[in-house]
Amino acid sequence: MSYMENKVVLITGGGNGIGRAAAEVFAREGANVLITGRRAAALEEVTASNPAIQGFVADAADSASAGAAVEHAVKLWGRLDVVVNNVGDGSVGPMELVDADRIAAIFKVNVVYPSMVCAAALPHLEASEGLIVNMSSTYGSKAGAPLSYYAASKAAVEHLTRCWxxxxxxxxxxxxxxxxxxVETTFMQSRWVSPTM
Structure with a gap:
């Protein structure tokens, strides 16, 4: 029996890319998985092929949806063992062209939302002696231009991880x-200037 048999995993941003791949691996190992994302169609594409994966529409720009996602996972399966904070946002471009609202939006998705997910999940993870996995980036510790705000948000994620x-x-x-x-995902293709960065 796999270590993950009957465990419950919540993955934010699970409709494609790294989140989707992680969901499929957890399900293959016997876990029940709830994936979140903004696009219902993307979630349905994943869940249609695997009965161990369920979808929940949630926008990481809306902090209130963090608690709702946690509650939905617990409602479905009665527990929560693993949280994977995978959802992310980021833009590249010259610093002087990024306005205050864009900076705030990046930090809201990459730093605030994972914090709200974990705050809501904490009592359930304590009960299960569970695990939090925060998705960072090589740019969380490596400087890169023009990546300053994305990189800074990931540096914050890494320090939150150490503190937590x-x-x-x-x-x-x-x-x-x-x-x-x-990683060649739709996120990278849509947001990053060059896949060689």
């Missing part, structure tokens, strides 16, 4: 970050 690991250790909740390099 210490804070939640007494609750027996593990917290880790994955700093992936460029």
């Amino acid at each position: 690991a210490l804070e939640f250790a007494p609750k027996k909740i593990r917290v880790n970050a994955i700093a992936s390099g460029p």
Whole structure:
């Protein structure tokens, strides 16, 4: 029996790319998986081929949807074991061309939303002695131009991860970050100037 058998996993931004791939692996290992995203059609494409994966429409720009996603996972399966904060936002471009609203939007999705998801999930993860996985980026520790606000948001994610690991250790909740390099996803194709960056 797999370690993940009958465990419950919540993956934000699970409609495509890294989130979708992670959902499929968790399901293959026996977990029940709830994926979130803004586009119902993308979620339905994933869930149609795997009964262990369910979808929940949620916009990471709306902090209130974080708690709703956690509640839905617990309603479906009665527990929560793993949270994967995968949803992300970012723009590249010269610093002087990025306005205050755009900067705030990047941090709202990449820093605030994962925080709200984890706050809502905390009592359930404590009960299951669960796991939080925060998706970072190589740019969380590596400088890059013109990536300043995306990179800064991922640096914040990595430091949140370190702080949460210490804070939640007494609750027996593990917290880790994955700093992936460029992955050819629709996110990268739509937002990044060059796939070679």
